[in-house]
Structure formats: structure tokens, C-alpha cells
Amino acid sequence: MDFTTFVKPSNGDSMATAEATDGNDAKKLQFWKHVEYIENHGKQEDDYEYCMTEFLRMSGIYWGVTALDIMGQLDRLERKYVLEFVKRCQCPVTGGFAPCEGHDAHLLYTLSAIQILCTYDALDEIDTDAVVRFVVGLQQPDGSFFGDKWGEVDTRFSFCAVATLTLLKRLEASIDVEKAVKFVMSCCNQTDGGFGSKPGAESHAGLIYCCVGFLSLTQRLHLLDVDKLGWWLCERQLPAGGLNGRPEKLPDVCYSWWVLSSLTIMGRLHWISSEKLQEFILSCQDLETGGFSDRTGNMPDIFHTLFGIGGLSLLGHGGLKPINPTLCMPQYIIDRLDIHPQKLERP
């Protein structure tokens, strides 16, 4: 299976257009190069990386599909092939989704699969009851979630569970939401108002996104200490404009997304400098191949490409569709599903 099998052969060469419109200006969004980067994902030199990352393929497809949709280029992929792949990955026994064939189902890839299906408006093509059963079966007596039957507990999985059920419109009357909330709040640190992966774990921007997103989906943002957490989050911005994930760490495009989306959900986007962050994200574009890397001058990958594009969309960059900060999907899909993740007002 190859990502390029999803790409329509009729798309033609967008590189020529890219040179003509964007030039090599690092300060501008290299729109067509990114489109091409995603299309080429899995071709030629990248093959080795592509092969070695098959254990997260479903998420990789979600990253690519979502980035293309935000750029208004979703029709460059063959809907039918993407959906066939997704459907083949649903485990007939557990109901969850595997990252690709031959691997085991897990909550992480189940959310990615459901996100792809929602983007293509194709939930009716799979057994959603089985998905709900899979998610419900992973909730533990303390409200937490296992990622799969092997017992790893993490607040990432709490987010995956409620996000999956929200997209399926089955959050009510499935899991014990009160207990799930209680567990997530037991991971909240009184020092900085942030969250870690489990009770007592150090606050970390990625897990803060998961927990803030979780509270947004369960309509419980009032449980956050917005002033304390918002301050810690805005302190993630470094002089170059990028955001890091924890104090005294390097900036990173993906952490920029986790922090930016959390601040947006909390109505505190104005606590950082949007201009400087935009500069940082754009500086992480690969001007030759397209795609975004974690930091300026590093190798691009599909994961950072979505979070680069997504971050720019949240910052209101022109030419991109609005993205929903909680579910990291185009807003028009969230509207189509009539889902309303909670968002706080700017004070």
C-alpha cells in the first residue's frame, strides 16, 4: 500500500505552477510545493521512511488528507481508494482500527480513521456500533482509557475516546463521562494548571492539548484555571517566535500547534505574538521539496506539515480553510456534523 495510490494521476505537475507563483520566498507560504509534497509522500527516496512508519499509517493519511483539505485540494486524492484502505483496517473482532493491515487496532488509529471518514462524509460505510463498543470497552473503573487491551493508560487516550465518540455523535449514553472527566482532572497539576499523561506527570503542551481538547468536547472548560495555564502556555513562545512544549526546550512546529490550539480554545490567543509565530512556522518550510519540518533547517515530514498548515490556518493565514482547534479538522466538516466543541470567549 502506497500513499501515491490515492493520488489521482490526472493532477499533473504542480511544481511548474509553484515556481511561477511563489518563487523561493521563505517568508511566503509555498502553497503548491506543500500540495506536491503531500502527493509525493511515499514516492522514491522517501520510501524507506514511509515503510518504517507503516505502524502509524492511518494517522499519516489523516495528516495528509486534512492538510490537503485545509488547502482546498482534497480532490487530488482518490476518495474511493482512501476509503477502501480505511475500511480494510477495521478489526472485525474488536471494532477498532489498525494503522494498516497486519497491525493491531488501537485508539490512536481509530480516531484517525474516524476523522478521515468524517472528512469524506463516509461514516455510513463502516460498522460504527462496533467502533463505539471498542471505545467503551477500553474505559477503566477510574474513568481512564486503555489505548488497547494491553493496558497502557494515558490522557491522550482519553482525548481519542471522546473525540471518536463525539464525531460519531455517541458521546452521550456510551461511556461514563463524569468519571472520564474526573480522571483527566486528576492529571491536572496545581503548580502550572497544565496536564501530563497520567496523575502526577509533568505538564507537557501535547498532553495539555489533549486534556483541554477533552474538556472542550465534554463542555467542561470551566474546570480549567485559565489564567494560570494560559500564562504557562504563552510562556512557551521563544524569541524566534516558535513555541516549545515545556520550559527550557527548543521550539517546534508541532508544539506550536498544541499550544496555539489550546490558547485558542481558552480564548487567549492574544497572549502570544501571532506575527512572530507565523514567521517561525513559515521558516520551517522546505523550499525545495515542500513540507514543514519541526525546526528551521530540518527534514520535513507529513506530521509537521499538517501542524504547520493547521497553525497558519488558526492564525488566519490567507488561502487556507478555517480549522477547528479542538478536533484539528476543517471547520466546515465540524459544522456539517453539527458538532459544537466548547470554546471560551476572550475576556
Next chain:
Amino acid sequence: MHGRVKVRTTEEERERKKKEQALKMKAYRAAMTKIQKKRAGGELDDEMLGLTTQILLRNPDVSTLWNIRRECVLEKIRKITEEEEKQQENSVKPEDEPKKDEAEEEPKEVVDSPQKLPVEDQLQSILNHELQLTEQCLMVNPKSYNAWHHRCWSLEQNPLADWQRELQLCNKYLKYDERNFHTWDYRRYVTGKAQVPNKQELDFCTEKIKVNFSNYSSWHHRSLLLPQLYPNEQQDRPMSEEKLREELEMVLTAAFTDPNDSSAWFYQRWLLGQGFHGDKDAFTVVAFRLDPHGKAVIGLDKPFPAFNAKVQLVGKDSSVDISSWLPVNRDKSIWKSTETITIEAQESYELKLPNQQIKLSALPLNRGYFYFKPPNSLSSSCSQDLKAELETQLQSCLDLLDYEPDSKWTLLTSSLLMRAIDPSSHHAKSLEHLQKLQKVDPLRKGYYKDLAARWTLEYELNKWPQSEKFPLQFELDKQSEALTSLPYGQYLIIADELGLPEKLRNLAQTFNELKL
């Protein structure tokens, strides 16, 4: 994929790498095909373990392979236990003839297990093998969620797990990387299992911090231990005052060692924080007004979307339940009653809530009743000793500012110290610092502006009850023209008139504007 620098390579080098990768890929695909085939056939044997080892050592994130290993381990354990049961049966009935034949065939069945070892040793050998592998994998990728989880899983299978050895492993790994949060999480897990006393952990933390002050992970670990070791009975501070004083001293030394490092400053702000809210899911009524026509409005200290408390209005000889409320503002910190309450003119009323009992005051000219409690009533509750320590620290900060007037963290911390000592007498000075911070730390300009608005409103709302115009009129003075936001709007619902700068006026509502 993180931290991979894009390097220019020669054509030759690229070719060589490509060939190398092609070989690796071929090996990977061959191993994966074989693994999947064996799994389908239920062959959970040593060969399977070998095949998965081969891939996991390069790529410990392939979670399915760890799942397969767990299946293999459980299968092996099942077999040796079965074996043991069989042997026990045999030893009970040694004279049983037909059993002998089976016994002769046995070696074939247990070909995977180390032979002639007692069951316990076999079990240890199987599980230790898993520990060794995870250790090797963590050398390759110390942040592999899968490898850490597999380690925990293997130890959980082992009633004789050596937790002291695991503690040593944490020490070793924290020497390589003192910020790896996986190692710290694992350490908390292990210290729980090994029942390491909190005091001992605190000493470990102190050592770590002494080696390097810039260690947020260590400060965090500390923040978990102190409230347990030195609890504060009133719950208004994170720990006992005596310990708090010691910590403040230690953290300021750390912060001054490198004033540009944020780790210690974050910890210090936590120490200076007042509220230690035990229950995040609780609210306090901060404002209430009931008009003569029986319409009521309630303001809560924070947004509370599920406000449905039974509110009881208790008069001299009557009592009414107000049970139906509707949110007025979007964040749901203001609620109005949907019913009209019958009230009689009398001296006073009380408001009873499940967690609060409030005495209402009468408004002049029979205009109803109200209640008001300003935010963060900062009547400094700290002891003389603690206050003296805070004063000393403030002076140190101000001294440092003489030399480095633009030091961001010193500016912020000194204003926090001022507010911890006495917010009202230091009000103007602390706002001055926020002004300055907007210039020296422009990235967070919006944050400092909002903080200035909060401090201003807290100050003004605390002053309000002493004003002649209280509670029907609220006014912000000229200096507040600079404010860009208006927090604490729910405290203003008792007023009939708001004297606010033009741009803030539509951010708050008077009692009448709530249109009850």
C-alpha cells in the same frame, strides 16, 4: 520525526545510503511477513521472539510487535505452569503407568523453555529477557512510549520484580537526560511500588536541583511531594508556612543564579500563589440582587455551566426555594431566576446554598436586597515571619532591578511579591511593572494587559464597598482608560450605573440591562 537536520550529501553518498536502506527495508518486510504468518498459525515461539527483537531494536515504536511479544510471554508462562501442574500430578501418583509415556514425550513440548530449571527460574528468565530488550530499545529511543509500557507490563507479570533495580535504572537514565518525562513518570511508578518514603524522594529532588537549577522536571516532582510531607491545614497555601519560607529562600537563590532561566521562576510563582482550590468543581456566590418585584440574579466566582443549585431565600418567618435559573452571559457565570419570587419588605433575608450561607443587605428606598463579596479579598493572611521573608525577597528583587532594570523575571516576580505582601499599598507600583513588561517582553503584551485589567478590577472591587455610591454605582477612575479588557463582570450585576471607559462599557451589564 524530530531533530533531523537536513544535510547536503554527495551523489555517491546518496546512492550508498539508498542501497543500505533498500537492504534494511527488504529485511524488515521479510521479517514482518514471516511474523504475520507465524502469528496467524499460532506459533508464539522463540523464533517469533527473535524476529520481533530484530525489528524492535531498530524501531521500538511498532506497537503490534510488542503485543505479539506479550502474547508469546503469556503463552510461555501458560506452558510452564501447565508443565508444573502436570509434574505435581505425576509426583502424587508415581505408580501410574500410562503417565510414563507422556513424560517421555514431554521434552518435545517444552523445547522453548530452558530445561531442568525450576519453574520460578524459568519465569524470571522469560521476564528478564523482556526487561533486557526494553533497556536496549530505550538506549536507542529513550522516549519510546511502547518500550516503557512493555517494561511496566513485564514487571507487573512478575511477583518477584526487583523494584530496587528499577530505581537504580531511573537514576541512571536521569543522569543521561534529567528532563525525560518518561523516566520521571516511570520513577513515580517505581517509587510507589518500592514504597520509597516521600522524604527520601524529596532529598533526591534537592540533590538534582543542586546539580542543575534549570530542571523544571525536578521542581515539578518536588511540588508533588511537599504538600504531602508538609500539609497546610487551612489549604490556602500549598504547604505549611514554615516549609514555604524555606522553599522561597531556596528557589530565589536558584532563580538569581541565572535570572534568565524560567524553571525556578515558575516554581516561585506557584509558591506565592494564594488559592489552593481543593475542589475545582465548586463555585462561590459573589454577587446577588433581588428586586422588589421578586426578580433575582446571581453572580458566581467563575463560569459554572451546570449551575442548578437549590437556592433558598430565608426570611424571618418564611422560606422560598428558587430552583429555576437561566444563564445570562456566554461563560455562564451570571444566572437569573426564571420565576418571580414573592417577597415581603423586611429587615433582612438569608440566602442558603448547599455550600454557602449568605446574609443579604437591604438596598436603600426599598429597592430590594443584595449581596457582594469582592474577588480575592487579599487581606494578607500570612504570619509575620512569612511576611518578613517576602519583604526580604522583594528588596533583593528591587536591588537586582537597579542593576538590570529590564530583567523580565525580576520585574514580574517583584510585582507578585508586592501583591503577596499587600496588594493595595503596592497597587500603582505593580501596575508600573506590568507596563514595563509590555516593553521588555513584547511577545506576551496581551497577557500583561489582561493581567493589569485583573489587578485593577480586583483593586477597585475591593475598594467599592467603602464608596458612598456602593452598591448602585460603580466607577473606574481616569487611569483605567488604558484597560483593554474587563474581567469580573459578574461582580457588577448589582449596580444600576456603571461609570466605565467608552470601549469597556458594552463588556459589562447593569442590573437593569440584564432584563430580568
